[in-house]
Amino acid sequence: MIIEGKSLWYAERLCAVNVLFQILCAVFVFSFLIFIHELGHFSVAKLSGMLVHEFSIGMGPVLFKKTVGETAYAIRALPIGGFVAVEGEDTDSNDSRSFGHAKLWKRILFVSAGALMNLILGFIILSILVGMRQVLPSNTIGGFYEGSASAEHLQEGDQILKINGSRIFTANDISFSLSLDRDGIVDFTVLRNGKTLEVPQVDFGMETAPDGTKFLHLDFYVQSQQKTFWSGTVYTVQWMISIVRQVWLSFLNLITGNFKLSELSGPVGVSTAIGQASTMGLRTFLNMVGFITVNLGVFNLLPLPALDGGRLAFLLIELITRHRVNPKYEGMIHAAGLAFLMGLVVVVSVQDVIRLLS
Known part of the structure; x- marks a missing residue:
């Protein structure tokens, strides 16, 4: 005892x-x-x-x-x-x-x-992260996980050009575009055997997180490409542009109602994410800091x-x-804008706390 x-x-x-x-x-x-x-x-x-x-x-x-x-x-x-x-x-x-x-x-x-x-600063951090990699992710499908539903429509070697009409340049774009989907049914444009093909209605299915949030089940992975100084530089620039696009698209989706206020994270939520990333190794931590900056x-x-x-x-x-x-x-x-933003921070922070407690 x-x-x-x-x-x-x-x-x-x-x-x-x-x-x-x-x-x-x-x-x-x-x-x-x-x-x-x-x-x-x-x-x-x-x-x-x-x-x-x-x-x-x-x-x-x-x-x-x-x-x-x-x-x-x-x-x-x-x-x-x-x-x-x-x-x-x-x-x-x-x-x-x-x-x-x-x-x-x-x-x-x-x-x-x-x-x-x-x-x-963000570009410097992303450059460091790319330098830490042995290979770079691509936007070409490398294979499918066991029981994959999307394998009925997509093929290994497909280069993904668009998802639901949105241009794809990096693997980061793939993750973000699929995270925006609400029903698990996605339209793809791919380059297959040198030809551009439309692959509509690819059914991934949705999963439910412990907090009740639904998210798309990604059931394929992408190919890796060899890293050279030039390809690393190009990938860093593309990654940077990808994150910039994400912020603007998220803002537009919030204005148009495609994003709900409950999906935003405030200082509490971001602090939690930073804290968790700090315990997962240097690469994960730098990735989080680079994304946030x-x-x-x-x-x-x-x-x-x-x-x-x-x-x-x-x-x-x-x-x-x-x-x-x-x-x-x-x-x-x-001054009015600051008051509005501070009010928004309070509302979002309360939501963050409720999510943490639940």
């Missing part, structure tokens, strides 16, 4: 340490990606001569703050965002170093720099108020009309 009691005690402590490790990994990844993003904004602002009041990692209450020169550097309690506070970005200012007094191309570069930094970069470029893409939209309007939108009204629009 004493031995069993000690074993249980050690198991509980080990579980607690594992959970703490996952939480710390998630916080570190979020903080690092936010730092890289805000560093892009900050660097361009400084190089452009803009007056930067604060460079902050995190949101909410201040944990640490130190002023160096004209800029305050802060770490805040909630690692769900960050900001670079530039003079006159959301208000009108007569200061010669304000955001509004900078040349338009500098303001466009400033607004875009955060997302570009995330995309550059590219997502962060593309998401921030969406033309929504409060996001970099929303601010970029106002600058493009200025570029076309030659007149800047009144900073007061633009600031009000971004």
Whole structure:
């Protein structure tokens, strides 16, 4: 009984340490990606001569703050965002170093720099992952698992060109396109023996996850291709483009109603995924971080108020009309957008918690 009691005690402590490790990994990844993003904004602002009041990692209450020169550097309690506070970005200012007094191309570069930094980091991580591979996956069917239903329609050696009308460039595109299917019946366009063929109504069947979510049962695997410097570079670029497409298509599917709000993951869900990936080896962890940083970069470029893409939209309007939108009204629009996004984060986070508890 004493031995069993000690074993249980050690198991509980080990579980607690594992959970703490996952939480710390998630916080570190979020903080690092936010730092890289805000560093892009900050660097361009400084190089452009803009007056930067604060460079902050995190949101909410201040944990640490130190002023160096004209800029305050802060770490805040909630690692769900960050900001670079530039003079006159959301208000009108007569200061010669304000955001509004900078040349338009500098303001466009400033607004875009955060997302570009995330995309550059994502490309570096994906390049490392490709470098760790001995071979590369293709979009050609290599074989079928036992009991495969799709083998009645598809053949080994089929190069998949389209799935439900969506172009396929990488194995990543195959997984994503099939994940969008809702009934398990999929239309393919393949290259077979040098001829392009339409293969409609391929029935995969659906499976049900423990939480009740239905998903398509993928019953084939793809061929591997030899990796060279050139093929590795091409694959990295294609992989990067594939992830960018996924973010935009997911956004469009959300707008059109093909995605439900319940299918989104917020900070809690993403943190859980990062924590789990941190225990599955370096490759899985880097894959998750690379995917998230590219997502962060593309998401921030969406033309929504409060996001970099929303601010970029106002600058493009200025570029076309030659007149800047009144900073007061633009600031009000971004404030409303921020309130909406924060509300969305709360709703999605509650859903994440409910999923975890269930």
